[in-house]
Amino acid sequence: MESILALQMSQIQRKPLFKTMKNFTLALCSLLILTACSDSPSEHAEQKSSQTSANLFTTDSSKNAFSKAITPLTHEEEDLFILGKSFFSIPWVESPASTTARDGLGPLFSANTCKHCHPRNGAGVALTQEGEMSRSLLLRLSHKTSDNQMLLNKNGFEADSTYGSQLSRNGNHNVLAEGTPNVRYQEIKGHYADGEAFTLRQPSYEIKALNYGALDTQTIIAPRIGSALVGLGLLEKIAENDILKHEDIDDKNQDGISGKANYAFDPETNTTKLGRFTWKASATSVKHQSAAAAHNDMGLSNPLFPRHNCTEKQTDCLKEAQSEEQTFDLPKQRLDAIAFYLSHLAVPKAREVAEENKEAYEEGKSLFTALNCISCHVSEHTTPEGITIAPYSDLLLHDMGELLADGRSEFLANGKEWRTTPLWGIGLYQKVSGEANYLHDGRARTIQEAILWHGGEALKSKEAFRKLSKKQRASLLMFLETI
Numbered sequence: 001m002e003s004i005l006a007l008q009m010s011q012i013q014r015k016p017l018f019k020t021m022k023n024f025t026l027a028l029c030s031l032l033i034l035t036a037c038s039d040s041p042s043e044h045a046e047q048k049s050s051q052t053s054a055n056l057f058t059t060d061s062s063k064n065a066f067s068k069a070i071t072p073l074t075h076e077e078e079d080l081f082i083l084g085k086s087f088f089s090i091p092w093v094e095s096p097a098s099t100t101a102r103d104g105l106g107p108l109f110s111a112n113t114c115k116h117c118h119p120r121n122g123a124g125v126a127l128t129q130e131g132e133m134s135r136s137l138l139l140r141l142s143h144k145t146s147d148n149q150m151l152l153n154k155n156g157f158e159a160d161s162t163y164g165s166q167l168s169r170n171g172n173h174n175v176l177a178e179g180t181p182n183v184r185y186q187e188i189k190g191h192y193a194d195g196e197a198f199t200l201r202q203p204s205y206e207i208k209a210l211n212y213g214a215l216d217t218q219t220i221i222a223p224r225i226g227s228a229l230v231g232l233g234l235l236e237k238i239a240e241n242d243i244l245k246h247e248d249i250d251d252k253n254q255d256g257i258s259g260k261a262n263y264a265f266d267p268e269t270n271t272t273k274l275g276r277f278t279w280k281a282s283a284t285s286v287k288h289q290s291a292a293a294a295h296n297d298m299g300l301s302n303p304l305f306p307r308h309n310c311t312e313k314q315t316d317c318l319k320e321a322q323s324e325e326q327t328f329d330l331p332k333q334r335l336d337a338i339a340f341y342l343s344h345l346a347v348p349k350a351r352e353v354a355e356e357n358k359e360a361y362e363e364g365k366s367l368f369t370a371l372n373c374i375s376c377h378v379s380e381h382t383t384p385e386g387i388t389i390a391p392y393s394d395l396l397l398h399d400m401g402e403l404l405a406d407g408r409s410e411f412l413a414n415g416k417e418w419r420t421t422p423l424w425g426i427g428l429y430q431k432v433s434g435e436a437n438y439l440h441d442g443r444a445r446t447i448q449e450a451i452l453w454h455g456g457e458a459l460k461s462k463e464a465f466r467k468l469s470k471k472q473r474a475s476l477l478m479f480l481e482t483i
Contacts, residue, residue: 056234056387058346065428066121066230068346077344084341087334088114092298094172095324104329107175107320108168108309109299111135114338117226117297121345122432124226126183126442133183136226137442138297139167139205143218144407144415153272154265156282156411160219162212162313166296175316176211183223185443190452193467200452202403203443212314222408223441224279228432230425231391232277232286233343237383238395240274246378246394257375257457259396262419264411267291267304276395279440280413287339294330294338302330348425350390351482360471364479367472371461376420392423392483401455404439416456427481447480448473 058068069081090102091113097103105112116135117124124136142165146158159165163178171177185201192198205221244261251258262275266284268291275281283289288304295305306328310317330338353361368374377392397417407415418440426447430436437443438450454462468476 056346056389057349059349060346061348061351061428061431063120063431063434065348066228066345066425066432070233070344070346073344077340080337080340081344083334084337084339087330088338088341092300092329095329101334104300104324106170106172106299107317108172108178108314109170110138110166110168110297112170112298114293114297117293118229119433121229123228123429123437124442125433125435126225126437133181135169137181137183138224139181139207140222140224140408141165141167141215141219142222142408143216144220145218152411156264156413157409159311160216162311163210163215163219164309164311166309167207168299168309171317172320175314175320178212179207179210182206182208192470192473194470196470198448198452200449201443201445203441220407222406225437225440225442227279227421228425228429229342229345230422231347231389232289232345234347234383234387234389235276235391235393235395235422236286236343237385237387238276238381238389239384242381243274243276243395246396255372255375256460257372257398259376259394259398259420260412260417262397262410262412264288275411275419278410279418280408280410281395281397281419282410282413285339286343287335290338290342291330291335294335300329302328302335303332304335347389348428350424351427353478353482357478360475360478361482363472364475364477367468367476368479371464371476373461376458377423378420390424390483393420395422396420398458399456401457401459403455404453406440423480423483426483447477 055071058065060068069078073081087102092102092105093099093112094105095103111117117138119125119136125134126137128134141160141163142157143160146152148158151158155165157165167181168178169181183203183205185203188200188202190198190200203223205223207215207221246259247261248255248258249260262281263272264275264282264284265271266273266288268285268288273284275284277283277286277289278292283292291302291304294300294302295309299309301308308317308321310321312318368377376394376396376398378394379392380388380390382388397413397419399414399416400418401416404418405416409415413419426438429438437445438447439453444450444453451462451465465473465476
């Protein structure tokens with residue numbers, strides 16, 4: 001019986017990429033490229049594995065902890081996982097190129113591979129080793145207010161009329177980059193109740209060398225850093241009712257916490273759905289999030305975002321885009337493969353603590369509940385398949401106060417509201433990414449700093465944390481770092 005890889009290769013006509021099989025790696029790369037070019041619908045995604053909670057997780061706690069596949073996968077699913085990983089990891093290039101499976105970069109773009117924003121599938125890093133703003137940290141552009149209901153319904157915001165929804169720091173050889181982003185930090189000094197000092201850093205942003213003129217007067221700059229890609233497939237499995245039962249928009253129980261669901265336009269189905277992903281829960285699925293990132297970050301047209309990210313005022317960009325073949329840079333089969341890969345990454349299991357640290361761990365776990373962190377960072381959900389997971393998030397929007405507000409609205413999320421960040425794997429961020437940054441713009445360098453930036457609905461919990469003893473703070477952090 002012919003394998004799916006062989007079947008797909010027989011359905012396409014392409015020039016061979018090599019004349020002799022010099023090594024297995026070269027052969028495998030060629031198979032992946034050939035597979036990606038099939039015009040027939042993928043049969044892989046239709047196959048199901050009998051997954052249980054036991055094989056959705058990994059005990060790996062190395063720098064590759066976020067890169068392991070769930071098990072078991074069928075042979076076809078393994079092929080699709082490897083294919084998705086390839087398109088996620090290997091750099092894209094400008095079109096036309098001999099590497100036709102992954103050309104189409106730009107004309108405007110911020111990065112040429114997903115790994116720039118998600119190193120080893122981990123959280124982004126705010127600054128390079130030279131102290132410059134890294135490619136993991138992007139600047140979103142939108143009007144602070146808008147009465148264009150059509151755009152608000154479809155995009156959740158009104159973009160800048162010249163630069164679009166995101167600043168692109170690179171352009172292809174015939175297209176000027178939009179500008180150079182820069183971040184500066186101002187130190188804010190503070191003290192815990194026991195007198196120990198801490199320092200927070202308040203970021204401010206500017207764009208140098210705007211190559212297409214000034215921003216709209218209504219445009220605001222909203223920084224976003226790449227988030228860790230932990231457990232996306234499991235978050236997508238959580239039943240909608242399980243999320244909505246934690247909503248308390250009017251704070252009827254008067255606990256100061258008023259979670260709110262975001263509903264976003266899904267370009268795949270042309271309907272409005274519950275948002276689960278991105279910093280403001282403005283993406284409805286892993287595929288939606290992947291397609292938006294490919295379009296905004298790398299300029300890749302795809303079935304969900306068919307137009308290139310040029311505005312009507314960027315004539316060279318439009319000319320370059322129109323000169324390309326009238327096909328998607330990222331066709332459906334490749335987009336599906338990326339979404340499959342991200343949805344089938346295993347979640348690191350909570351790390352066990354040494355016997356001598358168990359008392360402190362239990363104290364930290366109790367403090368997490370006592371400080372009411374658990375109200376937003378909901379510890380457990382059960383999927384419709386009966387699998388219990390512990391992402392430590394309600395996936396709802398919460399007002400986090402003025403200090404974290406950036407003024408940007410996305411669908412129902414206002415400028416002060418943010419989705420509760422899932423905490424699973426947070427203790428591995430530094431090991432995976434090489435450096436740890438937290439919050440939507442990476443301003444926090446430690447978990448402690450992230451907590452100390454909390455305001456709004458979380459202000460009471462933040463102040464309670466600040467009043468803990470040094471021993472209690474250490475216990476809470478020990479608990480968080482094992483999640």
